[in-house]
Amino acid sequence: MSRNLIDVNLYLVLDPELCGGIDGMVQTAVTAASHGATVVQLRAPKWKKRQWLECAQQLKAALAPLNVPLIINDHVDIALAVDADGVHVGQADLPVQTVRALLGPKKIVGLSTNNLANVQQLLTPEILQCIDYIGVGPVYPTTTKLDASPVLSNDEMRAMFAATGDLPAVAIGGIKQGSAASMIAAGANGVAVVSAICGQADVAIATQALLAEIHHARA
Known part of the structure; x- marks a missing residue:
């Protein structure tokens, strides 16, 4: 199975409390998607x-004209239910083989x-055919995910x-403006941010x- 392409250059993870609820999340998503x-x-x-x-329905409708994928x-x-573009799961969530079977071949599947050892375990044909990208982290201390790993x-x-x-x-976990470039230098294809x-x-x-910092690091 060919991999579904996803541009992970600047990956926004929405936080309900920081954004101020559903309306704030949709507004934040649209503004961020419109600017990179x-x-x-x-x-x-x-x-x-x-x-x-409710939030997923609004996000899907708002992001579709911008051609920015919505991941749940x-x-x-x-x-x-909302025909989102994909799903991201962690190590303790549904196995990626199950997620892929449920979503079908054309949706995006990401894995934390x-x-x-996590990376080495997924580098098998059985797993690789199920995922389109991985998250690596936390790379810095984070306050937006209370159950984050060390x-x-x-x-x-x-x-x-x-x-x-x-x-x-x-790369994900505590990344702010000023630290994104070091993730690209370390080998990341992109950075995921929340409070940034x-x-x-x-x-x-x-x-x-953030986008300028990432582009400068690649240049």
């Missing part, structure tokens, strides 16, 4: 399913990896990026600044 964010993920661990559904964290049923050492992070081959890898965009006084300027 390449992916938007809905993540709301404290929400009930009805809130997930963990909840495959919500992704199916928290250490080098922060990676610089050496382990670089080893994880090196081990992924042509599988896109996005969510809750910022000017979402457009924050997004543009």
Whole structure:
């Protein structure tokens, strides 16, 4: 099965509290997507399913004209209900083989990896045919994910990026403006951010600044 292409250059993970609820999340997503964010993920661990559904429906409609994919964290049923572009799961969520079977071949599937052993375990044909990108982290301490794994050492992070081959890898966890460039230098294909965009006084300027930093690092 060929891999579904996804541009993980600047990956926005929405936070309900930082954004101020559903309206704020949709507004943040649209502004960020209009100024360079390449992916938007809905993540709301404290929400009930009805809130997930309402927000996902609004995000899908708002992002579709911008051609920016909507990824749902963990909840495959919500992704199916709104025809989202894909699902991202962690190590303790549904296995990626199950997620792929439920979503079909054309949707995007992402997987979090928290250490080098995670990456080495997924580098098999059975797993690789199910995923389109991985998240690597946390690369810095983070306050937006209370159950985050221990922060990676610089050496382990670089080893994880090196081990992924042509599988896109996005760095995540505590990344702010000023630290995105170091992730690209370490081998990441992109960076995922939460508070570096969510809750910022000017979402457009924050997004543009991150994008410029990423482009400069690649240049």
